[in-house]
Amino acid sequence: MTAPDLAAGTGARSPGYYLRLIGGQLRMSVLAALQYRLGFWTEGVLGVVWSALGMAPLLVAVEHLETVEGWTAWELVVLTGCFTLVSGLFGALIQPALNESMNHIRRGTLDYVLLRPADALVLCLVTAFAPWRLVEALGGLILIVVGMIEIGRVPAALDILSALGMGVAGMVALYAFGVMILCASFRAVQLQNLTFLIEAILDFARWPAQVFRGFLRMVFTFVVPLAVMTTYPAEALLGRLEGSTVVTALATSAGLMLVARVLWLRALRGYTSASS
Amino acid sequence: MSHVATDMSGETGGLRRLGRVTAAMWRLGASEALAYRAAMLVWILTTTFPLVSLALWHSLAGGGAIGGYGRAEFTAYFLAAFVIRQMTASWVVWDLAAQIASGDLSTLLMRPVHPLLHHLMSNLAALPVRMMLAVPLGLVVLIFVGDVEADAGLHLLLAPAAVLMAWLLNVSVQIAVACLAFWVTSSASLFELWLGLYMVLSGYAVPTGLFPAGLAAVVRYLPFHAALGFPVELTIGRLSGPEIAAGFALQLLWLAVFGALALWLWRRGLRVYGAVGA
Numbered sequence: 001m002t003a004p005d006l007a008a009g010t011g012a013r014s015p016g017y018y019l020r021l022i023g024g025q026l027r028m029s030v031l032a033a034l035q036y037r038l039g040f041w042t043e044g045v046l047g048v049v050w051s052a053l054g055m056a057p058l059l060v061a062v063e064h065l066e067t068v069e070g071w072t073a074w075e076l077v078v079l080t081g082c083f084t085l086v087s088g089l090f091g092a093l094i095q096p097a098l099n100e101s102m103n104h105i106r107r108g109t110l111d112y113v114l115l116r117p118a119d120a121l122v123l124c125l126v127t128a129f130a131p132w133r134l135v136e137a138l139g140g141l142i143l144i145v146v147g148m149i150e151i152g153r154v155p156a157a158l159d160i161l162s163a164l165g166m167g168v169a170g171m172v173a174l175y176a177f178g179v180m181i182l183c184a185s186f187r188a189v190q191l192q193n194l195t196f197l198i199e200a201i202l203d204f205a206r207w208p209a210q211v212f213r214g215f216l217r218m219v220f221t222f223v224v225p226l227a228v229m230t231t232y233p234a235e236a237l238l239g240r241l242e243g244s245t246v247v248t249a250l251a252t253s254a255g256l257m258l259v260a261r262v263l264w265l266r267a268l269r270g271y272t273s274a275s276s
Numbered sequence: 277m278s279h280v281a282t283d284m285s286g287e288t289g290g291l292r293r294l295g296r297v298t299a300a301m302w303r304l305g306a307s308e309a310l311a312y313r314a315a316m317l318v319w320i321l322t323t324t325f326p327l328v329s330l331a332l333w334h335s336l337a338g339g340g341a342i343g344g345y346g347r348a349e350f351t352a353y354f355l356a357a358f359v360i361r362q363m364t365a366s367w368v369v370w371d372l373a374a375q376i377a378s379g380d381l382s383t384l385l386m387r388p389v390h391p392l393l394h395h396l397m398s399n400l401a402a403l404p405v406r407m408m409l410a411v412p413l414g415l416v417v418l419i420f421v422g423d424v425e426a427d428a429g430l431h432l433l434l435a436p437a438a439v440l441m442a443w444l445l446n447v448s449v450q451i452a453v454a455c456l457a458f459w460v461t462s463s464a465s466l467f468e469l470w471l472g473l474y475m476v477l478s479g480y481a482v483p484t485g486l487f488p489a490g491l492a493a494v495v496r497y498l499p500f501h502a503a504l505g506f507p508v509e510l511t512i513g514r515l516s517g518p519e520i521a522a523g524f525a526l527q528l529l530w531l532a533v534f535g536a537l538a539l540w541l542w543r544r545g546l547r548v549y550g551a552v553g554a
Contacts, residue, residue: 042465050472057329057482064342064486197322204328215420216331 013118021118022126029129044135047091051084051136058206069210074150076208079234081143083206086167086229088137090174090202092130098178098195100128102185110271121264124182125175148237155237162246163236169253170229174198176256177224183260183267205230225252297389298397305401313405320409323361327417329481330354334421343486348425352512353483355414355424360507361480362410363403364443368395372454373464381549392451392542399447427513434520438507441527445503448534455538458545479505485514499530 033039058076061068068076101124104110113123148155155163181194201224204212209227212220220226228249235241309316333350336342345353372395375381384391418424449470456463475481478500484492495501506523509515515523 046469053472053476054481056476056487060482060486061336061342063488065336065339068336194318197318200322200325201328203325204332207332211332211335213331213335216328 018118018122021122025126026129026131030131033131039130039132040135043091043130043132047088047133047136048084048139051080051087051139054203054206055080069208071208071210074147075234075238077147077150078144078237079208079230080206081140081145081147082167082230082234082237084140084143085137086140086170086174086205087202088133088135088140089171090198091136092133094125094174094178095195095199096128096130097125098182101125101182102195105182105185105271114268114271120268121179121261125178144237151238153238155239159236159239159241162241163233165246166228166232166236166241166249169249170225170233172253173225173228173256174202176253176260179260179264183263186267186271202226202229208234222252225249225256228253294389298393301389301394301397302401305398306404308398309402309405313409316402316405317409319365320362320406320413323365324358324413326354326358326361326480327413330358330417330421333482343483345483345486346425348423349512349514351418351421351424352426353508355418356426356508356511357480357504358417359410359414360439360442360511361504362406363439364446364503364507365406366399366443366446366450368399368447369450369454369467370464371395371398372451373457373467376454376457376545376549377461385546395451396447426511429513431510431513431515431520434524435507435511438510438524438527441524441531442503442507445499445527445531445534448531448538449499449503452534452538452541455541455545458541458548474500474503477501478503479508483509485509497526499534502527502530 058068058080062073062076066073071079101110101113104113104124104127110124113127114120116123177198178195181198184194204220205226209217209220209231221228232241232245232249236246330351330353333342333345333354334347337345337347337350340346341349372381375384381391384394387394450467453463453467453470456466460466477484477495477498484495484501484505486492487495496505502523506515506527510520510523
């Protein structure tokens with residue numbers, strides 16, 4: 001590390017720098033994960049099992065109702081695939097980083113993160129990964145493909161593109177929530193359980209957004225956009241997502257990220273390290 | 277090692293002392309619960325899962341009753357599930373497993389009361405705070421949803437017993453799993469296995485009565501159902517006399533199994549406990 005690098009502090013850096021940073025952290029996590037191959041079973045396979053078990057309420061609904069708010073069984077498989085993908089990515093990328101950063105904040109070792117010459121928020125969000133959870137994400141992809149084959153629909157390029165766009169928007173929204181939780185943990189200790197809260201809420205993303213009405217529908221579309229994470233990508237693949245919905249969803253996610261960023265900058269000012 | 281103090285002067289003095297100590301531990305637990313009320317609120321929010329399930333099934337049942345549950349019955353079921361889950365919650369497994377792993381258990385072992393009593397009281401003492409936070413939440417949801425249908429009869433007198441048994445069952449399972457920490461390093465993650473099954477099989481996410489008939493019959497014999505589904509169904513009055521008797525019998529059976537297992541593991545575990553200075 002050269003002196004000018006340090007002097008630059010958290011100033012603007014090129015995107016390439018951050019890509020290298022993220023790449024480096026990912027490589028470290030993968031190497032560590034490869035050392036603990038038991039993790040394939042305890043994190044990867046178990047993650048898949050949990051996903052499958054969590055399908056039980058949805059299966060019960062399908063058995064009693066045949067279609068859930070207009071979604072046929074195989075369409076629900078595609079939706080479940082989208083959920084499993086998002087849930088795997090959350091477990092692999094967001095959750096470990098959040099837990100690690102919260103530990104830093106609680107113990108006061110965030111100092112070591114803040115001193116590094118890159119944006120503190122980015123550093124916090126890439127501080128740890130759990131690569132084995134990607135097994136679950138892979139399972140989600142397989143479910144999506146199987147569901148689409150059974151339905152017999154080949155999505156157009158535009159459908160795939162908007163599904164990807166919605167998926168990214170959903171992940172951005174999840175990241176925004178993670179950041180807000182990090183901000184809260186500056187103020188109160190013992191908030192580790194907040195990541196469980198995200199997990200518990202995320203579980204409702206298994207259901208088509210249409211089953212929620214009124215107040216909850218608003219919440220799950222604009223405040224905690226579960227719909228953006230799973231229902232919209234699935235609908236895009238099935239070719240029934242409207243363009244206006246895409247725009248609204250993208251705006252919602254961008255708005256959440258902006259709020260999260262502002263909260264983060266405010267929270268960081270209130271950080272008193274271990275010694276001060 | 278003997279945990280009951282040897283300086284007891286006779287049986288009655290010992291009992292009175294135990295009462296005093298228990299009361300002191302209750303106060304300790306209650307003030308702890310009050311001190312961390314923000315964390316407690318978050319925990320309660322985490323367990324609002326049944327309330328969202330309520331909204332979900334309430335709207336799904338709009339086209340007619342599903343497996344004997346109409347909209348009003350779903351409301352009653354999930355509200356009861358929410359409150360009873362709060363009342364039977366325990367977190368012994370995380371605390372105890374961490375204490376065994378870190379060696380902090382030694383401090384508890386030095387005290388002249390049974391360490392498990394400390395954990396039981398710290399769980400029980402949080403109950404008033406939990407209820408103060410959870411009951412208003414349940415009431416708001418009830419007003420919001422409006423329709424509810426539950427049978428208010430004599431069975432309500434039995435509900436507290438079923439809830440108490442469910443709590444004891446939860447605690448026993450958690451102590452048993454936590455005691456595995458005497459031998460393995462990650463017993464708390466083993467508990468997540470239990471918790472995952474509990475979520476699906478206890479009637480927490482969906483009433484077990486809605487499972488396919490064959491599966492439901494098996495699931496309703498498992499400890500998960502005894503720990504939540506049975507007290508819930510009893511409270512909202514969906515069970516007949518013989519079903520209630522069978523439910524209590526199953527609760528007793530599972531409590532005996534896991535209670536014995538917990539005590540056995542605890543005793544065996546203490547023998548191999550090798551914390552610094554022990």
